[in-house]
Amino acid sequence: MNVLDLIRAAGPILWVILALSVYVVYTAAVRAQVLSRLGRDPSALIERARAVTAESGPAAALAEVDRAADPSPAANVLRAGLSRADRGAGAPQAAMNAALLAEDARLYAGLSALGTAAQIAPLLGLLGTVIGMVRSFLVFSSTSSPTPTQLATGISEALVNTAAGLIVAIIAYVARNALRARADRVAVQAERVREELPSWLAPRMAPATVIARPVPEVALSFDGATPPPVTR
Template sequence: MNVIDLLRAAGPMLWVLLALSVYVVYLSAARAQALSRLGADARTLIERARAVTAESGPAAALAEVDRAAHPSPAAQVLRAGLARADRGPEAAQSAMQSALLAEDARLYAGLGALGTAAQVGPLLGLLGTVIGMVRSFLVFSQTTNPTPAQLGTGISEALINTAAGLVVAIIAYVCRNALRLKADRLALQAEQVREDLPGWLTRPAPVTRPAMPAAPLPEVALNFGGAR
């Protein structure tokens, strides 16, 4: 049996499963590309911003982050916090929380659809299985002594759809978990920036010792009267 015969024997439900598999592959590839673009390591930028904040203040650190134009979620959260740092740590914390929510939506976009595909795939395969078994039982009602070829049509449809549904579910499940692990790693780095930045802003300034007053010069008495 070639591929054409296999498609014909599987019935119409297989076409639905093929369309779902194409969607799963496309969505997985698109999300992998997006996460790869966002996944540049931001640790060097974070440490540089920390040093600049300690030396020159949050405004200089914000200029450094803007100049780097880093695409990672951690850099976006860091930029949001430094932009509100002049209003105090509480304002910076609120701005970073809003930025973190926006970055989470960007990181986990599409993962819910992959989870739905992983659940729907076996159900569609089961529906194709039921349709194939119904077709096989109809052969008994229409024919007194059905041949193996007549029964095999419905059974083939049932088994092919079952296998196709499981394949789609496995692909969707594996891709979703792999993408979620990468998104969790990026979100954790952004979360750490949100926790650390208020500490940078409230760090006390270095204490400088006051200059010691100069010791007074000894008074010298001058006698211009001459010796007696």
């Protein structure tokens, strides 16, 4: 019995597992490509934006970030904070928080689906195993002396489904963990920008120092003469 014969004998559950495997491989490949594009090191852009902010202000730094056209989450969070730098101390932080939530959704998209596939695949394999064993017992009920070929059909269905379900679960689990670790590394850069940008903008948002002018103080006298004002 070759591999094709085993697949034919494995029953309909195996085709469901094979379809799930195609979905797992496709999702993992797409997410790996997306994270590779988003995972470019933004350190040089961050340092350049810091220098431009100190020298020329947030507007010039925003123009520098836009000119770089960096699609990384760190660049998008930086762009959101700089674009609100002229609207008060709390506006950049709120804009960066909102941008970071959107970038997290983009980074971790599809990972929960891979986790679900890793949980479902062994259950599908177990279901195929149960169906195969039931088929083997039905052979005993239909004939008193079943042949090895008749028994092998149900047993092979059980074992092939079990193996296929475990293989798909392992692939999905490993891919999910690897992609999550990579997404975490990219998210750390965006978190760094959110924590550092307020300190860049703080010197420009500091309130101006008000110089108090001396107030003349008038001393009261009850002898009819008005003394000159005393200045403190």
